[in-house]
Amino acid sequence: MKLFDNIKKNYSRLERRDFLFAYLIVLFPVLQFLIFWFYVNISSIGLAFQDATGGLTFKNFEMVWKGFTDKDMLGVNLLDSLGRSFLLWIIGEGVLFPITLITTYVLTKKIAGHYVFRIIYYVPGLMGSIIWTLLIKEMVGYSGPITKLLVGMNVNLPTAVTKNGLLRSEDTAFVTLILVRSVMGVVGNNAVLTGAYTRVPDELFESAELDGAGFFTQMFGIAIPCIWSTICTLLTFALCSVFTCDYNVWLFTDGTGGYGTSTIGFQLYNLTYRLSTGIGSTGYGYPAALGVVLTVMTLPVVLVGKHLLEKASENVEV
């Protein structure tokens, strides 16, 4: 009650109402966080150490080990999937992210036709991932325009491709997934980076221009340092997502993850699905243990990576 008296004494009625409003508006996401993140994660950590009868066991971790070193009981080799996830992540963050940085910067400089280009950039982001995936799937199908184009160009495609499309052959499926990911990835952070670039004061660029700085000097010398904190945030998020992004493999392969496309994110979902609908329907422990192992693997990478990114950045006040 003393707290309420103090609040009453120190704040006006209007201020108290504002505070109440602010707290109530925050309440919903906090509750959401507690239920859908905190509870779910704690629960899944508990599951990792339980057998189907609820007893304590480390068997689930033995299965994960077997999955990485050989094949698990469902015939899945997790190391292959992990390798693919890592490769996709390297391409996404090591190649595509720098390209996005450059293309977004070019667009913010208002080159001729920049409105059109910006719309072209934004449209894929506005479409739902299911629609986007279905479109791509049709485009690379056996009768899709991309496959037809390749055939028309006399590219020597495997028979499986001409019969069932680029995503249905071991030789082409993963490469296609990488290319699809590239198209989708380039536009991924465009909105966030555009916002960051436009906050850089024009005076800095004008002054640099008077000093004779060229287009790319302005970009690397002024724009990127000025938005470095945004870049750090995006890269930190990217560090966390290495094992969880499944790149829509489930949708692209009709739930099979076949043709050498499965990623570790896909396998997490796939294992949970197969075990939950399988014999006895109590087998969440194994995928939960895999989740714990991946978290343990990711945590130091994220912490060290974040530390290094912060260290590398110079806080530029603009």
Place this chain on the structure above:
Amino acid sequence: MKKSTKTISMLMSALLAFGGLTACGGGGGGGGAATKDPKTIVVKVRRAGFGTDWLSELKGKFESVYANEGYKVQIMTPDNSIQADVLLKELALGYETTGVDLYISSGVTPTQVGELGDYGVLVEDIEESVYNQKAISYNGTEESKTVREKLGEDVLSYMTDANGKIYAYNWAQTSAGLVVNTRKLAKYGLDIPKTTNEMFDCFDKIYCGYNGIPNSVESGTYPITYISGGNGYGVCFLYAMMAQYSVDDWNTFWTFQTTEDGETVNLSDAACQELYDDPMLEEMMKVAYRAFDNNIATPGSLSQSVDQAQAKLMGDTDDAVFMFNGDWMLNEVKLNYAEDLDDIDFVNFPVLSAVGTKVFGDRYDEATCDELLSFIIDLVDENKSIEEIVSAVEEEMGKEITEDDAMAIAKSRGVTYARGPEHVAYVTKGTSKKDIVSLFLRMMASDDYGATFSRTANGTSPYCAVENTTSPYTFVKNASKIPANRYYSQVSTFGGLKGYRGKSTLTNIFTTESHIPDYVASKSTASIYTATGTRNGNTIAVYETAAKNFLVAEKANVKKNWADYFSVTRSK
């Protein structure tokens, strides 16, 4: 906080809250609010492939018969999403919230809505009020048989929960089977196959070219098409193959480690692993490797939806002659292919040729076994008695067979993998109008209603399986012959399987591959064909070897990982 910011925030919050409330809704359903009138029953139906014309007609008849009592039926706007989990969750909201007396839907098992379900008992037990009462005809008089007698105890078991309570009402009979484009088949001069060997012979001739038509790669017409990924149509075919091989062992196989009373028994590890030695599995796998050989399937079969696959069966571009589908297909293609509906026909899946060898193999060679099998299937399809079949075989083929032989073949031909038991209706727990709903359901079991359902939905009522002779479509006429046949029986994996392996299905019984048709089509290299429409010199032994190797590898994996399986699958 600025006033404008606050106003915007308030608006956003209101939108958020409204959105949340909207998402949580669903209790009321479409078609306006459910009436509170004590004499009007509220029905919510899933439209699905059968449409809802039958329901409107039944409503009219019901209201007319019970005009003096003032009983009426309110049909809420049909909603496709009302099935499976959505239905379960809506039932869990309770009668007071939904106001719906009767749900006509699919995909929720009696055990899910019974005492052992996640939400406790959600529906009324209808054994006494419906199943033990006589069906009511359209003139209001009672028929001679009870609803239970009309349905049959086999199907009733699927309507019963694990505690023996009869909660579900079966409202449609549907069968999986082979859809044939007879217009295309006729060009090859081929007949509709009755055995798997005949089917593979058709496949071979279509793929390699026959009757003046070049091979599939040149003609663009392939033997078969199917749906990609984890679709169930191909699995239905494989279930049927297993059931045909030994229909009497179907339940024993799938309720492994379970007594007849549904009690779980603990068998030894070795006995559990021996499950994979069952000849039913091996024969099914041999057929699977041959039927899903991707060389003979239309282009795109590994990456297409059901609509795309059906378009290939109906159309003439990268097209197919056969497809594993169901008697519901005509309703699904009716709108887009109104002019081509006479081109398609529906038959039960061809009988596994191994059945012929199993029955006659000790007396005749393989070719004669298949010839006998095919001949007897014709007679079974004509609804001949066992005595008639035995004498016809003797007179026309000059072969002696026993009545047991004929019955074995008749049972194999008569068995169907049915999706019918999945079509269930439930009376909501707590309804004050159970008596009126029961009258409605009893009328739905009448012969009169059977004719209505047949005419308006192109389907078959599970209470009145008669041959449809008036439909304009051969497809519907022949589909209706299947449940009307005297040897008809159905197998299903819906709700009726209980015990330790109670949730075993063909999509999880094999540990390393979850979907056999997709696995074979996408990964198997066993083939007697090239990709260019010719034979490659291999014999069909490659399929048999592949099937055997698959099962050997599967069993080795089971043994190797037995402890792991046990740790994740042993129920509490």
